[in-house]
Amino acid sequence: MGLSHSSSYHSSHVRSVTEYGPVIVEPHLDIYTRLPICEFMGYDNNSYSPQFELLVQSYQALYDRPYDDVRSYFKVVGLHALPFKSYDGVTGGIHEYKNDTDWFNGRYGGYCHHGDVLFQPWHRPYLLLVESLIINEAKRIASQYPDYEREKYVEAANKFRHPYWDWAAKEAINGIPDAFTLAEFEINTPRGIEKVKNPLKGYILPVNLSYPLEKGRNPTDRPHYRIPGLDRNPFTPAGYSTIRYPNPNYEDQYDLLDLNMSIYNPTVFRPGYYQTFHIDNYLHFSNNALKSNDKEMGENLTAHPNPIMIGYSHFASIETTHDAFHFISGGPGGHMSYADITAYDPLFFFHHFFVDRIFAIWQTIFPNSWVPENISVNGTYVLEKFSVINEHTELTPFRKSETEFWTATDIRDIEKLGYTYPELVKFKGQDPKKLQAYILAYYKPDNLHGRRFYAKLTIEESKSIGSYVIRVFVDLKNATAETPVTSPHFAGLVAVRRKPYKSAPHLVGTVDITAAMERLGIRTQVHHYYYDIIDVRTGLLNPAAIFDVDNDINIVPCYLDGTEISPKEAGVKKVEVYSFQHDEEDPNFLVENSGRHHFTKHF
Template identity: 65%
Template sequence: MGLSHSSVYHSSHVRSVTKSGPVVIPPHQDVYPRLEIYDFCCDGTTYKPEFELLVQGYQAMYDRPYEDMRSFYQVAGIHGLPYSAYDGVTGGAHEYHNDTDWAKGRWGGYCHHGDILFPTWHRPYMLLIESLLIDEAKKIALQYPDKEKEKYVEAANKLRHPYWDWSAEKAVEGIPNVFSKEKLEIYTPKGWKIFNNPLKRYTLPVDLSTPLPTPSNNPTAKPSYTPPSMDYNPYTPAGYPTVRHPNANYQDQYDVLNQEMLAYVPTVFRAGFYQMFHIDNYLHFSNHALRSNDTEMADTNPGHPNPLVFVGYAHFASLETTHDGLHLIAGGLGGHMSYPDITAFDPLFFFHHMHIDRLIALWQAVHPDSWVPENIAINGTYTAKLNEKVNGDTDLTPFRKSEKEFWNSNDVRDIEKLGYTYPELVKFKDQDPKKLHSYILGLYKPDPHFGRRWFAKLTIEEGKLIGPYVVRVFVDLVNATAKTPVTSPHFAGLVAMWRSTNNFHANGTTYTVGSVDITAAMKRLGLRMEKHDYVSDVNATTGLLKSTSLFNVDTDINCVPVRHNGEEVSPKNAGVTKVEVYSFEHDNEDPNFLVKNTGQYYGAKKF
């Protein structure tokens, strides 16, 4: 969960059903695309009215009384804290705080993490914030002077919540300025007005979480503020804003955030999504959980040659694994985005998850026949107990499609029926899915090298170390430590452990499995990259690489777990059980190299 349960405190702010009736999320009447934030706000005057309504709409949600179910506070609180019923939705498990599941690590909010509903639960969540935003925009549009009203009414109808593509090549430049500017000048119904930028931060109307037991970590006085212990959620008193990479004075550090974007966009984000789009099974694509007895993730990879050992699915990255990394990079130590319980109070959360929804939609278009199977929600939620069975018909609480019915995964499968789409889906509509697939692989290819690609697969036991933390992977640097800069040519990438629970699961230990594309690092270091010959390089009895080989997993791959405060932890104490190395061959003409029998295994290092 990202924190120990002894340190979790429940909010005293109890929610009640909104006075204007239950919050129902209807589909939009017309279909319009969600746009990338650069196109949306930086494309001259094309979307100027929509952008002005977006800013004013966010501010209007902020200005609603926090008890209002349509306020930003209440919507953000659905994800984690304050661990109370949104809009009266309790399901069959509302006695959560007295449930013995609590001691076993059950998740306190409604969000699904580490199960097959991770992608689909967030879809109506994004539809909710988008719908409320559009409602506010339509009211604001009607207030403009008559000579401009029609333009703004049309803009409000076309308005869809933009996304931030933090895996695009441009993302190496850092976070877009629209998220970091202190002020925005906007044309409103009453003329030009300078706003405190609502996309930069949200100021809490009530206390969020609780103070730490040590006075030095209580930010009631800004000059003495210090980032919190990793075992606790950062405490945000009423009147304080959300922050990103805060310093000791509780100020954002965008220089640090942008430096991390420069390092991780090419090594983690682009590589992760490039890998993800080679997965054709929804179960493997959807989340990062894996049972020790393999009840959740089966060995279905067709590309691994005999006579070798178990491969599993995860020499590629799941959607959730790469998603986790952005949370840690955007928030930093003490920043709200880094902590699952409070992450949604940073408005950046919604631009981030609109991008995740876009990637889900693109993946669906490429693999239209794979969808939500029946599985287990191992972590539980506010309305679901630990290890409940879930499938495409499971209610995605607390999101209502009518006063008496909730949306489910099958309901939200077709986004056009929900009233939105994405530019790539418009561009490739009614074309062969292979064309879209090739386009996406070209869009997110992390480096220009073709031929053989190399991957380090990490298996990490959850709960050994309370997160968030990352496991950095270095190539050919046996003495790498937490102080080794990620700008080093030896740094290949990382696996993010955004939410490491201490759950007990009756069906077996739970693992997170992720992979790092080490091709670029090997190229930089001049390591041997051609396919190894089994006759001369591999022991025919054990299947392991001979010590005479130029590449040895034991010495050439170094895993360095690092907590968010920079503290180094041993791989064993961080739950790293094993690192394995694979290589696969592919090219431009046939990018789906998993269907080819070209994979090679180079052994494992166990901890």
């Protein structure tokens, strides 16, 4: 699906990433649409079959490059985090990351921005780099097809844009697409119809990733493999693949992944992004740390004041829901669950191309809010902790020339980068409110109308290290880590990533508890506390009208392996409940002054 391009874009070809010299991330010269992976695979029709066949072969081609080539899959994914080394010669000068000490002092070892306002802008040139490398390989492979097929594949390569997986769509409740689970595909290659290994199922490490752990915790210990302690990165020896939900034989368990998609798609993913599209302030939309008042942060940058909660900070940011998917798609021991090794799983990119779509749609709905000046609490490979960042901060290591790096300002307009998304094509030139209404209807988690209730968790420095979740149950005081998430009392969860940071950011997470309240017969309508709780026929209290929010919101923090930890260990400081009016006539219900605060429970 193409778009007519602006006058500054004339070529019918996508500019290649140069093979030699510094890695320059250049925009595509034409605008084409990034599509969902299921459409790419031809589930509805086979229009994109040539592009899918090129996608499969191009990923494998990146895998096959020498691993120390800066344009190989290994090198490109490694810049995100492990092995915590410079990429393409981009270092931090006197502030360069010191692998032996900085990680334990809380500084992030990769180039990625986690937990700050550049979280999503940083990923945009990263995805553009990966997409460009895939396109390069696709064009090379297309040129090798026989004469009678070459034109079709060359055209497919020229129009190629990397697909995404919308794991918050309704159909995602059915589980992970075949594109990521099948062992092989039968596709048309330059040599004819062949069965080829599926490179999207996993990436086989060419060298060791991370470090060996105690006996029993390494893939080489199969068939008695046990996932490592969650304060450590799993070890992947050379010759072993990335994994999702590993069993004792270090094999993927897609039945567990699919089961969890069926549970968390309606309780976490859809409600999360449904909330996100009501947030009109970039500072509150962008990442999962508590946000400071815009003006206060600007006036006190040198002092780095403790964040204060304002505005929409109790709704779901784009990063909060993004984090939850990492845990659900990787599972205990899976690469997607660990920030330091997550990018090695090819599913990472299909996930992040989708998150970029969420970002681009949000920008279109709220075009006047953009990256404010703030601080990077975690730092990066080249950036010290608590550094001041803004829209002009260099998004290293992504060069736009030999001497310049991309910034958030540079990547704000995706059409100037040469791509778009289906919804943006559909609503191009229309009132952004129409796009917002469409997206709210698309991601609405249920058919409930009226007043919606939200449990907001404030999480500060915790004693726990590693990835964990905080499950939220309604009206179940004895809930534990053993309580199944299939219980009607389960409302959702908040995902948390923790390293041994001495100064970890404060986080917030919000769970929509409305559906759980409805399942349990708890009234969600606004009612008069003196009359509506009494059955007028009998004079007795009506149990359906009673909801003791002070006692009936129960949280259960636990590691990904199911080990329960206390709220104090998890850093939970308080839980609050808010409600907002929502009806069919006024779907834009998360308006700040319409909310009602019900209670605060401190820990």
